[in-house]
Amino acid sequence: MRIVIWPDTNSLFGDPYLKNAAGQKIRGNISDGNCEVHFSPIVMKEVQRKIDDSLDEELARIKSRSDRSRRIHGVNNEALKIAARKYDEKLRRHVVKEMDQLTALNGVQLAPWPTVSAPELAERELGRRRPFLDGPTGTVGFRDALIWLGLVELLETADDISVIFATQDQGFLDKRSKLHPSLQQELAERGIAASRVHTAPHLFAAASVVDVLRKAADARLETAKTAIYDTTEDLRTQAWGYTFDPRSGSSESPQYEIGLPAEMESVVVLSAEFEMAGPLSETENNIYVGTYEASLELEGVMAKSTWYSQEFGDLELWDGELNDHYLSVYTVRTIEVTAQVELHPKTDEPIDIQILSIRSEH
Secondary structure (H helix, E strand, C coil): CEEEEEECHHHCCCCCCCCCHHHHHHHHHHHCCCCEEEECHHHHHHHHHHHHHHHHHHHHHHHHHHHHHHHHHCCCCHHHHHHHHHHHHHHHHHHHHHHHHHHCCCCEEECCCCCCCHHHHHHHHHCCCCCCEEECCEEECHHHHHHHHHHHHHHHHCCCEEEEEECCCCCCECCCCCECHHHHHHHHHCCCCHHHEEEECCHHHHHHHHHHHHHHHHHHHHHHHHHHHHHHHHHHHCCCCEEEECCCCEEECCCCCCCCCCCCEEEEEEEEEEEECCCCEEEECCEEEEEEEEEEEEEEEEEHHHHHHCCCCCCEEEEEECCCCEEEEEEEEEEEEEEEEEECCCCCCEEEEEEEEEEECC
């Protein structure tokens, strides 16, 4: 599962660079690979405007107070104005640097603009579809609609993404501060499960939701890992060799071909050690794929006349002669088993397990 925090503008006003306690916790989760942060372009522009307005107000306030002091005390304030302008320029360069450093972090992305046309946006507003709301002077929510549509398009990029939407905007929420039912319905119409969107009122709450989701995801991963391992273990009893069919008088091919000669009959696994060949991957929501490697020690029987009249490469005599007609042979095969398990979306119990492929290095 990929966990993505999608901040609304209001969640960033107090910490645009993710540097306070909540921001540091989120940065730690990003560094550990537990989550990502994706910024809507409209959010970044709104935050930048808020910072610019704040700096403009601060510079104007310094100039106003220095002019008032000059009028009262008759002291030239030009040096103070020059210093204030230099300080303002320094602050603005600092803002650019901080934003660049934040968006350059691995796990932090600036999302593309949503692919919505002007007519589509207008129809949404005219239809009063959330997050548009009626305000005192008309409908409000154009920027919120772009934030929402960007979130939806993010979910459509991959089935394994879960989004934590950090917002307090009532255009997105119901009375319980959950995703509004009309927006949940919109997700359903697009084939997206509403359970993939989690709401949080601020970044500190979002960081806590990351912990909850990651623990649940790790538990599901362990369940999937165990299910796939148990399936590979069942391969110990698999019929690996060719099977003689007395009705047809011919040998039937095994389900999985690992390079055993057809003359080696009644093959059994003497020992097998399965080891995971890399981490499990969640290819789709609740579907996991994993690969195990195993060294199979195999024993079978072969007709004496066949053994002594042909060459069989890596086969060896095992327990010698079994009777007047057959002897025991032995070989080793290294195989790679790829299996898939689907977990129930609510109980996390395995509901379907399949062997996707078995490959032999032989």
